Amino acid sequence: MEQMNTAPDMSVSLGPLVLTNPVMTASGTFGYAEEFVSLVPLHELGGVVVKGISVAPRAGNPPPRVVETPCGMLNAIGLENVGVDRFISEKMPFLRTCECRVIVNILGDFIEEYAELAARLTDIPGVDGLEINISCPNVKKGGVAFGTVPEMAAAVTRAVRESTHLPVIVKLSPNVTDIVTMAKVVEDNGAHAISLINTLIGMAIDVRTRRPKLGNIIGGLSGPAIKPVALRMVWQVASAVRVPVIGIGGIGTAEDAVEFLLAGATAVQVGTANFYNPSAVCEILTGIQKYLLEQGEQSVQSIIGTLRLEG
Amino acid sequence: MSEFQEKSRVVAVEQLADTFYRLTLSAPQIASSSQPGQFVMAACGPYLDPLLRRPFSVHRRCDTHSIQLLFRVVGRGTELLAAKRPGDVLHLIGPLGRGFDIDDADRVCLVGGGIGIAPLLFLAEELRLSQRTCTVLLGSRTAGELHQLTVEFNALGCEVEVATDDGSAGYHGLVADLLGPCLTGVKRCYACGPTPMMARTAQLCLAGRIPCQVSLEAHMACGLGACLGCTVHGTADRYLHICRQGPVLNAEEVAWNR
Ligand SMILES: Cc1cc2nc3c(=O)[nH]c(=O)nc-3n(C[C@H](O)[C@H](O)[C@H](O)COP(=O)(O)OP(=O)(O)OC[C@H]3O[C@@H](n4cnc5c(N)ncnc54)[C@H](O)[C@@H]3O)c2cc1C
Ligand SMILES: Cc1cc2nc3c(=O)[nH]c(=O)nc-3n(C[C@H](O)[C@H](O)[C@H](O)COP(=O)(O)O)c2cc1C
Ligand code: FES
Numbered sequence: 001m002e003q004m005n006t007a008p009d010m011s012v013s014l015g016p017l018v019l020t021n022p023v024m025t026a027s028g029t030f031g032y033a034e035e036f037v038s039l040v041p042l043h044e045l046g047g048v049v050v051k052g053i054s055v056a057p058r059a060g061n062p063p064p065r066v067v068e069t070p071c072g073m074l075n076a077i078g079l080e081n082v083g084v085d086r087f088i089s090e091k092m093p094f095l096r097t098c099e100c101r102v103i104v105n106i107l108g109d110f111i112e113e114y115a116e117l118a119a120r121l122t123d124i125p126g127v128d129g130l131e132i133n134i135s136c137p138n139v140k141k142g143g144v145a146f147g148t149v150p151e152m153a154a155a156v157t158r159a160v161r162e163s164t165h166l167p168v169i170v171k172l173s174p175n176v177t178d179i180v181t182m183a184k185v186v187e188d189n190g191a192h193a194i195s196l197i198n199t200l201i202g203m204a205i206d207v208r209t210r211r212p213k214l215g216n217i218i219g220g221l222s223g224p225a226i227k228p229v230a231l232r233m234v235w236q237v238a239s240a241v242r243v244p245v246i247g248i249g250g251i252g253t254a255e256d257a258v259e260f261l262l263a264g265a266t267a268v269q270v271g272t273a274n275f276y277n278p279s280a281v282c283e284i285l286t287g288i289q290k291y292l293l294e295q296g297e298q299s300v301q302s303i304i305g306t307l308r309l310e311g
Numbered sequence: 312m313s314e315f316q317e318k319s320r321v322v323a324v325e326q327l328a329d330t331f332y333r334l335t336l337s338a339p340q341i342a343s344s345s346q347p348g349q350f351v352m353a354a355c356g357p358y359l360d361p362l363l364r365r366p367f368s369v370h371r372r373c374d375t376h377s378i379q380l381l382f383r384v385v386g387r388g389t390e391l392l393a394a395k396r397p398g399d400v401l402h403l404i405g406p407l408g409r410g411f412d413i414d415d416a417d418r419v420c421l422v423g424g425g426i427g428i429a430p431l432l433f434l435a436e437e438l439r440l441s442q443r444t445c446t447v448l449l450g451s452r453t454a455g456e457l458h459q460l461t462v463e464f465n466a467l468g469c470e471v472e473v474a475t476d477d478g479s480a481g482y483h484g485l486v487a488d489l490l491g492p493c494l495t496g497v498k499r500c501y502a503c504g505p506t507p508m509m510a511r512t513a514q515l516c517l518a519g520r521i522p523c524q525v526s527l528e529a530h531m532a533c534g535l536g537a538c539l540g541c542t543v544h545g546t547a548d549r550y551l552h553i554c555r556q557g558p559v560l561n562a563e564e565v566a567w568n569r
Contacts, residue, residue, distance in 0.1 A: 030537055035535045035537040038314055051539075059548075060542070062542075062544075063529060063542045063543060064529070064530050065530070065541075066530050066531070066538060068361060068362055070360055071362055073363060075532070080539045223362055274533070
């Protein structure tokens with residue numbers, strides 16, 4: 001077989017950010033990559049999105065923090081992270097050796113914190129892009145999530161763009177009535193790409209003790225259970241904006257990933273699947289290549305957004 | 312830290328008691344690198360529900376090729392494990408976490424409650440290899456759960472005392488009640504079981520200035536230090552992540568009152 005000549009081109013561009021392939025790991029599900037070094041060939045990944053980083057370290061929520069649900073899980077980690085200083089000094093040295101794109105997921109209580117993080121990370125060698133987690137509560141606005149009010153999402157996006165020359169991805173919260181409005185607002189305010197979805201807010205109760213199963217009472221639902229919702233939102237957003245879209249939510253197989261690409265995503269992020277199957281990212285990568293060969297496609301770009309609606 | 316993702320084969324399934332099962336698994340990479348107190352994440356079901364892997368302590372290392380898991384059936388994951396048959400595949404990741412410290416203490420005490428006995432057999436095997444004097448205190452609901460395990464600890468040359476909730480074997484009451492008199496001359500203590508049992512053990516050891524290590528549990532999504540889900544309350548208002556900083560911790564690192 002002339003594999004070498006026929007191997008499809010897997011590269012994709014997220015605005016100014018070029019990836020060798022469209023398969024990335026989702027924030028909070030792959031640690032700082034070092035956790036997976038003995039299980040995953042990191043250089044094969046299109047990119048790693050690291051655990052969300054804030055200005056100061058955060059301790060996170062009281063336990064229990066994770067609970068399994070049908071085909072999914074709820075988490076209420078509470079954005080525990082080492083803070084930007086330790087991230088740069090302790091986590092970046094390893095990430096620089098991974099030979100894959102490193103995208104830093106950032107979060108804050110105030111718009112100023114997002115801007116500060118963007119500025120701090122701008123000239124750090126090895127940081128290839130930023131992903132803004134706007135699912136966090138805006139402390140100045142009484143804890144309403146940035147990602148649920150268009151004006152606040154717009155302001156965060158603008159503040160980050162003005163503080164850095166790095167590519168900026170804005171990660172949308174699905175916990176809104178109209179995802180397309182949110183997508184358009186962040187596009188208009190300078191997002192180079194849009195990723196979605198973050199977790200859906202959910203809850204579980206232990207009926208014997210009549211107590212919530214999570215220490216934080218409510219938490220974010222992820223895993224295969226959310227895939228249909230994520231796919232629908234990705235399709236709606238990709239149909240409405242010009243910037244590239246990154247599909248996230250319940251992706252565990254190549255077929256899942258291809259569904260998102262057909263719906264219009266330029267790349268995908270694999271989250272919860274890293275927990276139950278650390279080989280998922282590699283299986284997805286080879287599975288997409290196989291699909292392209294079977295379909296007689298020369299490149300992954302040629303299938304993006306090719307969902308057939310007529311006939 | 313180096314762990315392996317291994318496709319293990321079931322070699323044997325034993326039912327030790329009503330809900331106690333033991334699997335022997337051929338898993339050469341994990342078997343040759345496990346330390347007592349470390350655990351594996353096992354993919355119990357073939358499909359997406361149940362979704363997450365389940366953590367189990369390495370109960371025993373049979374040889375350089377195989378390990379055993381001892382588990383109690385409590386839910387869907389463990390039900391699926393109990394239904395495994397020789398020749399079946401079980402996907403494992405391991406060995407994971409920090410195990411028990413073995414120092415030069417020549418006289419040690421092991422305290423196990425219920426399924427918490429699981430990691431202690433592996434520990435006792437290692438300790439007996441270097442001729443330490445081991446007193447083993449085992450507690451459970453009823454005699455049947457302890458029968459086979461008592462035989463195995465005895466065979467290693469450990470001195471075994473048992474306690475049962477229903478009085479069907481040994482002392483009628485809590486295993487921690489047996490600990491006080493046993494601590495004389497003991498240089499180190501290891502405990503795994505229900506939290507109140509470990510808390511009591513920790514308290515007695517602290518009072519007697521005896522170093523004590525405990526093996527804790529928490530719900531886990533990854534076992535790899537990535538999800539940050541497996542927290543317990545540590546002292547000094549710190550959260551500890553059981554899968555990497557534990558599951559074995561020094562008793563004084565744990566906030567027992569939380
Ligand atoms: C480090 C470690 C070592 C362990 N070693 C053993 C062992 O050797 N033998 C043994 O029988 N059990 C052990 N356990 C507990 C074992 O993991 C649970 O009993 C098992 O996960 C239950 O799964 P299930 O699907 O049957 O129960 P379900 O209740 O249906 O499980 C639902 C979810 O809750 C989690 N869960 C339920 N109970 C526990 C628990 N006690 N601890 C952690 N997570 C839990 C499950 O992993 C799963 O994600 C250990 C736990 C930890 C953290
Ligand atoms: C344990 C856990 C922690 C997460 N932490 C973050 C985070 O820090 N920042 C963020 O933007 N998303 C975070 N997420 C959301 C994921 O990146 C992803 O958007 C979501 O889980 C949906 O994808 P999945 O179904 O493939 O997991 C987290 C998800 C999980 C399960
Ligand atoms: S189980 Fe995921 S960090 Fe410990």
